[in-house]
Amino acid sequence: MSNAPDLPRHRELGLTDSEFELIVEKLGREPNAVELAMFSLLWSEHCAYKHSRKLLRRLPTEGPRVVMGPGENAGAVDVGSGYAVAFKVESHNHPSAVEPFQGAATGVGGILRDVFAIGARPIAVLDSLRFGELDSVRSRHLLDGAVRGIGHYGNSIGVPTVGGEIYFEEPYEHNCLVNAMCIGFAKTAAMVRAAAAGVGNAVVLMGATTGRDGIGGASVLASAELGEGDEAKRPTVQVGDPFEESKLLECCLELLEKGLLVSLQDLGAAGLTSSAGEMASAGGVGIDIDVAKVPLREADMEPFEVMVSESQERMLAVVEPGQVAAVRAICDKWQTGAAEIGVVTDTRHIRILKGGAVVGDMPVEALVDGCPLYDLDPAAPEAWIYGNRETLAPSADSAATLLALLSAPSIASKQWVFQQYDAIVGSRTVRRPEAADAAVLALPEAGNAIAVSIDGNGRKVACEPFNGTVEAVLECAQNLACVGAEPLGLTNCLNFGNPEKPVPAWQLDRSVSGLAAACEALDVPVVGGNVSLYNEGPDGPIYPTPVVGMVGELPDPARTAPSSFAQAGDAIGLFGPFSPTLFGSELAKQRGELAMGLPEPDVAAVAAACRAVRDAVRAGRLASAHDVSDGGLATALAECSIGAGLGCRADLQDLREEGCTPEEALFGEGPGGFVLSGERAELETLGARVIGEVGGTTIELAAGDRSLIVGLTDATEAWRSLDARAESVAEPPADA
Numbered sequence: 001m002s003n004a005p006d007l008p009r010h011r012e013l014g015l016t017d018s019e020f021e022l023i024v025e026k027l028g029r030e031p032n033a034v035e036l037a038m039f040s041l042l043w044s045e046h047c048a049y050k051h052s053r054k055l056l057r058r059l060p061t062e063g064p065r066v067v068m069g070p071g072e073n074a075g076a077v078d079v080g081s082g083y084a085v086a087f088k089v090e091s092h093n094h095p096s097a098v099e100p101f102q103g104a105a106t107g108v109g110g111i112l113r114d115v116f117a118i119g120a121r122p123i124a125v126l127d128s129l130r131f132g133e134l135d136s137v138r139s140r141h142l143l144d145g146a147v148r149g150i151g152h153y154g155n156s157i158g159v160p161t162v163g164g165e166i167y168f169e170e171p172y173e174h175n176c177l178v179n180a181m182c183i184g185f186a187k188t189a190a191m192v193r194a195a196a197a198g199v200g201n202a203v204v205l206m207g208a209t210t211g212r213d214g215i216g217g218a219s220v221l222a223s224a225e226l227g228e229g230d231e232a233k234r235p236t237v238q239v240g241d242p243f244e245e246s247k248l249l250e251c252c253l254e255l256l257e258k259g260l261l262v263s264l265q266d267l268g269a270a271g272l273t274s275s276a277g278e279m280a281s282a283g284g285v286g287i288d289i290d291v292a293k294v295p296l297r298e299a300d301m302e303p304f305e306v307m308v309s310e311s312q313e314r315m316l317a318v319v320e321p322g323q324v325a326a327v328r329a330i331c332d333k334w335q336t337g338a339a340e341i342g343v344v345t346d347t348r349h350i351r352i353l354k355g356g357a358v359v360g361d362m363p364v365e366a367l368v369d370g371c372p373l374y375d376l377d378p379a380a381p382e383a384w385i386y387g388n389r390e391t392l393a394p395s396a397d398s399a400a401t402l403l404a405l406l407s408a409p410s411i412a413s414k415q416w417v418f419q420q421y422d423a424i425v426g427s428r429t430v431r432r433p434e435a436a437d438a439a440v441l442a443l444p445e446a447g448n449a450i451a452v453s454i455d456g457n458g459r460k461v462a463c464e465p466f467n468g469t470v471e472a473v474l475e476c477a478q479n480l481a482c483v484g485a486e487p488l489g490l491t492n493c494l495n496f497g498n499p500e501k502p503v504p505a506w507q508l509d510r511s512v513s514g515l516a517a518a519c520e521a522l523d524v525p526v527v528g529g530n531v532s533l534y535n536e537g538p539d540g541p542i543y544p545t546p547v548v549g550m551v552g553e554l555p556d557p558a559r560t561a562p563s564s565f566a567q568a569g570d571a572i573g574l575f576g577p578f579s580p581t582l583f584g585s586e587l588a589k590q591r592g593e594l595a596m597g598l599p600e601p602d603v604a605a606v607a608a609a610c611r612a613v614r615d616a617v618r619a620g621r622l623a624s625a626h627d628v629s630d631g632g633l634a635t636a637l638a639e640c641s642i643g644a645g646l647g648c649r650a651d652l653q654d655l656r657e658e659g660c661t662p663e664e665a666l667f668g669e670g671p672g673g674f675v676l677s678g679e680r681a682e683l684e685t686l687g688a689r690v691i692g693e694v695g696g697t698t699i700e701l702a703a704g705d706r707s708l709i710v711g712l713t714d715a716t717e718a719w720r721s722l723d724a725r726a727e728s729v730a731e732p733p734a735d736a
Helices: 017-026 033-042 093-098 100-116 137-157 218-222 231-237 240-259 271-283 303-308 319-334 364-369 398-407 458-463 465-482 502-522 586-590 605-619 632-644 653-658 662-667 680-686 710-717 726-730
Strands: 066-068 073-082 083-091 123-132 159-169 177-187 201-207 263-266 286-290 315-319 335-347 349-354 358-363 428-430 439-443 448-455 488-496 526-532 545-554 571-575 622-626 648-651 675-676 689-696 699-703 708-711
Touching: 017 033, 017 358, 017 364, 033 303, 033 335, 033 349, 033 358, 033 364, 066 083, 066 526, 073 231, 073 286, 073 448, 073 488, 073 526, 073 545, 083 100, 083 231, 083 448, 083 488, 083 526, 083 545, 093 100, 093 137, 093 177, 100 123, 100 137, 100 177, 100 240, 100 263, 100 335, 123 137, 123 439, 123 448, 123 545, 137 159, 137 177, 137 240, 159 448, 177 335, 177 488, 201 240, 201 319, 218 586, 240 315, 240 571, 263 271, 271 286, 271 303, 271 315, 271 335, 271 364, 286 398, 303 349, 303 358, 315 319, 319 335, 349 364, 358 364, 364 662, 398 586, 398 632, 398 662, 398 708, 398 710, 428 622, 448 465, 458 465, 458 502, 458 545, 465 488, 465 502, 465 545, 465 605, 465 622, 465 675, 488 502, 526 605, 571 605, 571 710, 586 632, 586 662, 605 622, 605 680, 622 632, 632 648, 632 662, 632 675, 632 689, 632 699, 653 662, 675 680, 680 689, 699 710, 708 710
Parallel strands: 123 159, 286 349, 488 526, 648 699
Antiparallel strands: 066 073, 073 083, 083 177, 123 177, 201 315, 201 335, 263 315, 286 335, 349 358, 428 439, 439 448, 448 545, 488 545, 571 675, 571 689, 622 675, 648 689, 699 708
């Protein structure tokens, strides 16, 4: 694991000297090889959250609809009629940067297990992806592998991928981001927690056999910066088998339905070490594990290898002794493995045995809860710390600017990606990602539906972490409002650089505060999430990228609004507290003008606008609803036209009268803006400013000296430019 043979073993495994001394103090002796390996994983950043746990205490986690909150495998909210929706988002960034296909595939597999571990059937996946610019050979290679990996796992297991987002920015060149979100559905009474209970109960390992794949993933790969020569870390990337997981999923859900399990935990990062340790800690008990009883796919594995292996498609269950035979029978039915490998004890120790010999003995408190939590040493940068290149001259006219924005890889159509995913398997999908701002899934069992969205804009967070994070939360809330959904809960994945450095620490601190403030203002609880730090490459850190996933409820899945215009002759309205600015915008990026600074959003006003749009959609008063996002109002209007195959005419004089420059009115960005269409009287009753009409074959926008006319055909070709050259975009280079 190291090129420095003189480095102490604990340093090779990612532990600091002071952490090693604390382990010695807690054990009263030096740890042996098994114990040191286990401590190195559970005391890693990936497992212990040692640089972020104190910050996460700021987040609001309680609400009347919360069924399960942080600390469980996934969060869950009540959707009525005795049912709950479970959801969580997690990262698989570093594995995907090293081996994109398996890194992304196993990221999907891991988040699926988190959801069915609490007894919820996965019904949808969303993904949030970040890569370097598309003219980079490496970025195209990572994009191709990650997209194929997501499609391979999700399509094979039969869970639809219903939404997502992809951004292309230079700071992700060496450290891509692959965040996967899973949605599950369950009877509330049948859900199960991870806490081990019942002294004398059996500990049963189910699923695939254990091999050496993934050893060291949480400490060696996920809790350190990426650098040159990281190809050597490929052995720490797990290999997934979606067909094995499909059997395991059905097996676990049947076991839970029949009440045969006391508790259930997935084996993800740190494998048996984390699953057994976390179950024991949550239940206030001890656990003995006999590695000689663990089914292996490779001979002669050492005890420490068995305990830290991150082989995929495995679950750990606590089972009453009298039910073990019944559990085995159901596992046999589903052709998935089952082995009784341990027992729950009253010792509050994790003991590792090999046959009759004890090869590791650690207090649960020391192993799971004893990792020191660190205070950050944040410092704001004095100036913009990221490089940026000009791709659009400031002299470009408004029509050329709109076409450039529509063809920008982060804004342009991603149909060539979405079409690789099955979006409708399971028959719950009402609105696909390309048809609305949020995906909509029917829940006929509960008599209603949910909407789900995932959002984040690292560029804006880099400009101002607090306000940029607030905007990400508001973007999600606006997306839900556009389909008539009320937010029930939020999950997040915090992707940041090295927290031991002042600027990434400041970004993380400010971002978490922004997340807390936005959630409190919207009254949306955070029910779980993930933190991914040390996302840095040889050229520096990624953009600070908090990714937000939100789930909302709507009463009638038939009463949603599309994002595209519906019919010629409809009036177009601009609604909400929209104050566009070029700070942090896509246009500023293309001009190479990014700098520190982002206006503070009026969260209360945006929340009120969301409620009004939501109620109007539910009442069937709107023909379409689309939020103003990347590229500003001109881009939003063009997207509405392109999706419908209908042109539009709009006058943006109202924004000009509010002090916006013509350029800000056209291409400025900011939260709170909605483009609505429908009958003029309905829009005026809602309070929207009627700015134009749907129809024709051109997009005509009046904004003083920056007015524009763009043919609908030209706009469509620009927006679909990536789809048109998908083969060359996705094709991986031979030497990557």
